[in-house]
Amino acid sequence: MATLNYASKYSAKIDERFTKSSITAPAINNDYDFTGVKTVRVYSIPIVAMGDYNRSGANRYGTPDELGDSVQEMTLSKDRAFTFTIDRGNHDDQMMVKNAGVALRRQVDEVVIPEIDKYRLKIIAGGAKNSATAALTKADAYAAFLDGMEALTDELAPASGRICYASTNYYKLLKQDDNFIKASELGQQVKFTGQLGSVDGVPIIVVPKSWMPENTAFVITNPIACCAPVKLSEYKIHENPPGISGWLVEGRVYYDAFILNNKKGAIYTHLTAAVSD
16 A cells, blocks of 8 residues: 655645656657558568579579568557546545646656657667667767668668667767777867767667666667557546545556668667576
8 A cells, every 4th residue: 555645735836847848759650540440561672682684584584483472460468558547535635636637647657758759769770670788888989879870871771860869878978989089070079068969860868777678788770660549548547436535536648669671771779688588
């Protein structure tokens, strides 16, 4: 049972915790419609190899094969909920500091948004076609980033739209890397301003340590790679529902995240150690 602190001369102002808005919104797309269904099937069409043209015979272009296809099924799996009550007697005895609407907003900011962000980051980092595993220092942090950019370019992934999610530790190493300070145009600004907004044109989003996937230094991704629908986001405040004198607060979020099979090459992940199972 929750501990209740009854007010006598306590302040009516709540000591709120820090919160953070969603950080994964720039890294996802909503190109697929899940309205009315929980599963969406996406077709992928292969290509065929080139061959030499034959100037004689029947099949001068080569022997034709029927063009095939493959199907990726994306089925939503995260159906999550929460609920709590605020008894009217407790509300009145505690100087009305428990406002149902404010409490709901607090729940969304501190619980719902972080859960979805952590899940999306885990899916994105785990869906990379290319990755590296190596401990990093301030001497090679920038080189590791360049390795990731090189891998993405070799995969023909678009240069525009790339986003880097960096752990707080990697962000610190990068800012201390002399190679970054000397070679990067923005690095010259960092030397004077101490601010890091992007690296070589790629926005850097610094991720709280508790939100980043295990042993992950940074992830470079592109919104074309990740489809992350929130099919249902429903929040309710019931005043004096049957059996309760006060408020009943309920919330439900139905969501998931998927990496498109043909877009995995647009994600690069750098791990600092092997991820445990």
